Amino acid sequence: MAQPATWNSHYHGTDFESSSYLDEECNYYGGGKKADNLLERLFRRVDDNGDGKISPAEVRDCLRAVGEEMTEEEAAAMVELADTDGDGFLSLEDFERLLGEEKEEEEERRRLKEAFEMYVEAEAGCITPRSLRRTLSLLGEVKTIEDCRVMIRRFDLNGDGVLSFDEFDAMMR
Template identity: 35%
Template sequence: MATEGTTTTTKPCEYLQDMEEVKKVFSRFDTNGDGMITGDELSGVLKALGSDTSPEEVIRMMDEIDTDKDGCINIEEFAAFCKNDDSLDGGAKEMKEAFDLYDQDHNGRISATELHQILNRLGQSCTIHDCTRMITSVDSDGDGYVCFEEFKKMMGNK
């Protein structure tokens, strides 16, 4: 039994820097495009990303983010959640968790193939070539992959 006020929720988007980025992420969660994220939509995206988030944790996340208590998360609530930076580490743990979702083989690097798999699971239609271009655009050491440091820089860009 959880005690009120002791629930901690992973903030998957603390690194978002502007409203356009927030809107892009929101639209990926809002799979039916109705302007609201339901618990089922949140759960579906988390599962597509490989998370084994329990139904109880999804309920806790919804309770935390859904401030008007209408049962759904609107863009304003999502944006407020994303901008809330009460973490002492500046979101480093959350950033690493996000990186790990993309790094499917856990080798510390995101390949174009891994990026392609995740984006397609999220319903984004893109080719391997598109993903290779995305990787190249942030691959500062030229090795053909995105390492965690490159990922942090990419997510921190405005």
């Protein structure tokens, strides 16, 4: 069975992120009362029948509405991964946790990118022995270029003598 796509990857950049779209949907589902937050409004939009739970079929229908296709098995697998009470549906709490975890991963990646940029050789776009030495020196740690080459070599997955962001990411995890 194919691995289910992440929920957030299907909604990022779609109309579902538009607060006016969600306000309109919230007014429909909430009788004019605005939902407490964006995730609750999105949950209400995906919950087609308004039963307070999202079924695998509702996941598929929603994704189809934004131009994505997902098999029944993939939708069921996605729901099963996040379903904490084992009823085969996503509660609002399951839904918030699922999307919240993806937001946390995005935030972690952003912070990692910022850290990577501190070490990067501007012209090269990667961490070189020279840029590593310079940054470590600014942090009070004195290393030789050869020391830095050895440090880089340990995590240089493609053997080019420098660290790309993906290699830096792997090193930090």
